[in-house]
Amino acid sequence: WHQLSKRWKNIIADSAGRLSSVIRDAILSTDEQLHRNGCDAVITLREYDMIPALITAAEDKSNPLAERSATTLLLLADALCEELAAPRDYQNRRDPHLVRAHVTGALEQSIDRFDHHKSREIVEAFLMLAGHENPLLNHILQHPHDKAYVTLVHLLSHSPRSGVVRLILKSLESPRPSSAICSILAHRDDIAFVRRMLTHFVEEVPKSTKHNLKRIESFSWLRDDLSLLAELNCEEQRGAIQLTMASGLNRIRAFEVVDFILAQGEAEARRAAAKALTEFRGTEAN
DSSP states (O other): OTTSOHHHHHHHHTTGGGGHHHHHHHHTOOOHHHHHHHHHHHHHHTOGGGHHHHHHHHHOTTSTTHHHHHHHHHHHHHHHHHHHHSOOOTTSOSOHHHHHHHHHHHHHHHHHTHHHHOOHHHHHHHHHHSOTTOHHHHHHHTOTTSTTHHHHHHHHHHOOOHHHHHHHHHHTTSSSOOHHHHHHHHHOOOHHHHHHHHHHTSSOOOHHHHHHHTTOOOOGGGSSOSHHHHHSOHHHHHHHHHHHHHSOOOHHHHHHHHHHHHHHSOHHHHHHHHHHGGGOOSTTTO
8 A cells, every 4th residue: 555656546445445344454453564554545545434443443552553543533533524514425425424423323432431541532533523412422511520521621622623613613502502612612712713713603693502602701812902803804803793792791891892893803894893883882882
């Protein structure tokens, strides 16, 4: 595999299913080159059915190649997330949603064994592929003494992976998201997450989501000053207006956000700020 050209690998990809058994053997092998080839083939061919085998290899802490298996698991989960987020490609007979349902079960079983393997990568892959309504996810979030709780919440609080970010934002659509999710939304201030979150709220915020946003009374990225708002593009500034007005943020602080964007924002964002002024009373708003 490592001696093949990209052209040959593309040719092989057209009949990838025929290689499943040998790829699985390679992933579970302790031979350095064979294992490296198996992991590379899994990513190149997007062999999502190999996720259970990668989990098995990643859980084996006595195996010096376990770390590469865990890294490959994350890369494969990333690739599946891309397919799930994109419009369905019907030329590909494999339905990514059915694939996710299949591999999520294997990840759930591995989460139950977290005390044995303590693999951060397995937990992160689970977060990327589990829906926000996943029973195991919500059970762990509601039980801080669960053995996987600290690692899971740490990843929700810091992971930049699109699948994890998407999970956090989609959780706001739940009738009653866990307090941990609301706390994470309030405290995450990494710029990539903030930009993604604000883009999510550009359009009118649904009533169910507004109800949940009212539980969030502060945002770390708005705590000190408003200089971050000047770095945002027009769409993100519009999202900041929508999010600020829908949240439980102190109305004085909300007005300061509107005032800042009205004075310094992009044109469309200034229009959104002007519209938001109708929600305020007083001389300064007038």
